[in-house]
Amino acid sequence: MADLRVNIAGLELANPVLTASGTFGYGIEYADFIDLSRVGGIIVKGTTLHPREGNPYPRMAETAQGMLNCVGLQNKGVDYFCTHIYPQIKDVRTNMIVNVSGNSPEDYAECAARINELECIPAIELNISCPNVRHGGMAFGTTTDGAASVVRAVREAYGKTLVVKLSPNVTSITDIALAVQDAGADAVSLINTLMGMAIDVEKRKRVLSIGTGGLSGPCIKPVALRMVYQVAHAVRIPVIGLGGISNAKDAVEFLLAGASAIEIGTANFLDPTVSVKVAEGIGEYLDRHGFASVKEIVGICE
Amino acid sequence: MKKYVLDLRVTSVESLSERHLLLVATNPSGALPEMCPGQFAQLRIDDSKETFLRRPISIHTLDRTKNEVSFLVQMIGQGTSSLRMKRPGSLLNAVLPLGRGFTMPASAREQFLLVGGGIGIAPLLFMGMEMQRMGIRPTFLLGARSASDLLRMDAYRACGDVYVTTEDGSEGEKGFVTQHSLLQQRRFDRIAVCGPKPMMMAMASYAKKTGTPCEVSLENMMACGLGACLCCVEDTADGNVCVCKEGPVFDIKKLKWQI
Numbered sequence: 001m002a003d004l005r006v007n008i009a010g011l012e013l014a015n016p017v018l019t020a021s022g023t024f025g026y027g028i029e030y031a032d033f034i035d036l037s038r039v040g041g042i043i044v045k046g047t048t049l050h051p052r053e054g055n056p057y058p059r060m061a062e063t064a065q066g067m068l069n070c071v072g073l074q075n076k077g078v079d080y081f082c083t084h085i086y087p088q089i090k091d092v093r094t095n096m097i098v099n100v101s102g103n104s105p106e107d108y109a110e111c112a113a114r115i116n117e118l119e120c121i122p123a124i125e126l127n128i129s130c131p132n133v134r135h136g137g138m139a140f141g142t143t144t145d146g147a148a149s150v151v152r153a154v155r156e157a158y159g160k161t162l163v164v165k166l167s168p169n170v171t172s173i174t175d176i177a178l179a180v181q182d183a184g185a186d187a188v189s190l191i192n193t194l195m196g197m198a199i200d201v202e203k204r205k206r207v208l209s210i211g212t213g214g215l216s217g218p219c220i221k222p223v224a225l226r227m228v229y230q231v232a233h234a235v236r237i238p239v240i241g242l243g244g245i246s247n248a249k250d251a252v253e254f255l256l257a258g259a260s261a262i263e264i265g266t267a268n269f270l271d272p273t274v275s276v277k278v279a280e281g282i283g284e285y286l287d288r289h290g291f292a293s294v295k296e297i298v299g300i301c302e
Numbered sequence: 303m304k305k306y307v308l309d310l311r312v313t314s315v316e317s318l319s320e321r322h323l324l325l326v327a328t329n330p331s332g333a334l335p336e337m338c339p340g341q342f343a344q345l346r347i348d349d350s351k352e353t354f355l356r357r358p359i360s361i362h363t364l365d366r367t368k369n370e371v372s373f374l375v376q377m378i379g380q381g382t383s384s385l386r387m388k389r390p391g392s393l394l395n396a397v398l399p400l401g402r403g404f405t406m407p408a409s410a411r412e413q414f415l416l417v418g419g420g421i422g423i424a425p426l427l428f429m430g431m432e433m434q435r436m437g438i439r440p441t442f443l444l445g446a447r448s449a450s451d452l453l454r455m456d457a458y459r460a461c462g463d464v465y466v467t468t469e470d471g472s473e474g475e476k477g478f479v480t481q482h483s484l485l486q487q488r489r490f491d492r493i494a495v496c497g498p499k500p501m502m503m504a505m506a507s508y509a510k511k512t513g514t515p516c517e518v519s520l521e522n523m524m525a526c527g528l529g530a531c532l533c534c535v536e537d538t539a540d541g542n543v544c545v546c547k548e549g550p551v552f553d554i555k556k557l558k559w560q561i
């Protein structure tokens with residue numbers, strides 16, 4: 001059996017499969033279905049300095065091979081996370097990574113500083129790319145200066161592995177990736193959802209409560225794959241690929257494009273056990289093609 | 303309650319009307335898990351090109367002796383309609399049991415009224431059958447557009463007293479369930495409601511006026527069904543909560559409905 005272990009800027013993963021923020025709760029929601037230690041890591045729900053109620057219902061619209069959501073970062077804030085959620089997840093035997101969001105560089109930094117104190121959280125994923133919050137979120141992720149300012153502020157407050165999640169809703173995702181690399185990011189993950197819209201023709205109204213939402217699922221995979229390829233060829237830091245990955249073949253495509261690890265998001269809704277199946281399937285692929293380690297295939301696609 | 307992803311085998315598919323299916327399935331790999339009335343399953347949709355997600359469908363009956371679970375499905379869009387392609391022996395992948403169900407009677411003396419409208423009658427048969435096992439005979443108040451939309455009435459009558467309304471007056475009293483004369487004549491210890499939102503709000507209003515404890519089952523659009531994606535939220539006294547996890551059954555006191 002091929003060696004599935006990967007190292008993302010000091011973060012040791014048992015295999016390259018992570019579960020994407022906002023699609024896997026705090027991991028415990030899926031504990032009935034899979035042994036959580038069999039995924040490389042779990043990126044938990046987006047956490048902010050202060051509690052957020054999120055956007056009103058409806059927050060979801062089904063699309064062909066995908067879905068739109070405008071949840072809007074509903075969470076009970078970092079204090080609640082530290083006191084109520086962390087004790088429930090700290091002993092899960094995989095990397096528990098917290099996705100951090102905010103309204104200002106100071107918010108992000110303060111939230112990250114609180115999580116820095118949690119012994120069993122080895123990394124954070126900085127969400128500078130949420131399309132569903134009015135102030136902040138994607139606003140930082142769509143300019144090189146904005147992205148760099150948040151990353152610099154967090155870098156000062158946070159000593160462990162810092163992954164920055166990038167928005168595809170930009171002219172050049174490569175420029176943003178280079179900017180966050182220079183500002184001190186240890187790795188980048190991409191892509192977040194693509195901004196989209198759905199209209200109910202019977203009601204002649206937009207479906208989602210705030211009108212627009214983030215598109216995810218297999219329909220975005222080709223866009224994600226192209227962006228991962230471009231970014232991986234431009235930056236020195238590791239790239240984590242996500243966007244519509246539903247099976248091991250999809251995951252291998254991202255690895256070949258240059259991702260050192262991958263995240264599974266929306267596919268978790270269709271099959272709660274898919275993350276473990278993808279990890280196993282990557283191993284089978286490597287064995288079938290005679291690779292000794294998953295590292296051997298990262299970025300080998302010309 | 304532990305949740306499972308199961309490859310069920312369909313044992314029968316019965317067309318009850320142009321719009322309704324009764325899907326019965328067994329678990330070939332062991333005993334079906336325990337489940338409660340009001341809980342639901344996320345059924346994988348295999349034969350529909352335009353849909354993407356699973357479909358949340360309430361547990362209609364659970365037969366522990368025959369190891370069978372059934373789903374009463376209203377075919378609304380392409381996803382639910384594609385379930386008519388299932389045949390005996392077909393695979394039916396289900397995630398279950400999900401959510402929190404109805405409060406069951408604490409003693410055999412409690413008088414329960416189970417109110418269903420349209421396809422909302424589905425989970426109430428499971429509830430009635432579970433009450434029958436406890437030696438309790440509930441009262442059903444069931445509403446439909448017309449007599450042909452009243453499904454499986456014999457099964458309901460076998461475990462409870464059934465009162466009916468139809469909008470066109472083709473069976474039972476004419477009008478909505480909330481206008482049925484039974485509600486003026488009798489009081490109950492508890493009311494369980496499942497149906498269209500305006501009907502549930504009207505029943506909730508009746509329950510509030512008469513001081514009767516009342517639970518309703520919501521059907522907000524869901525993606526994961528597990529409390530992970532936070533798409534199906536309802537604004538409640540506890541803030542936005544997931545209908546799939548904290549519900550689908552809610553005490554009306556928790557909801558912010560204007561009743």
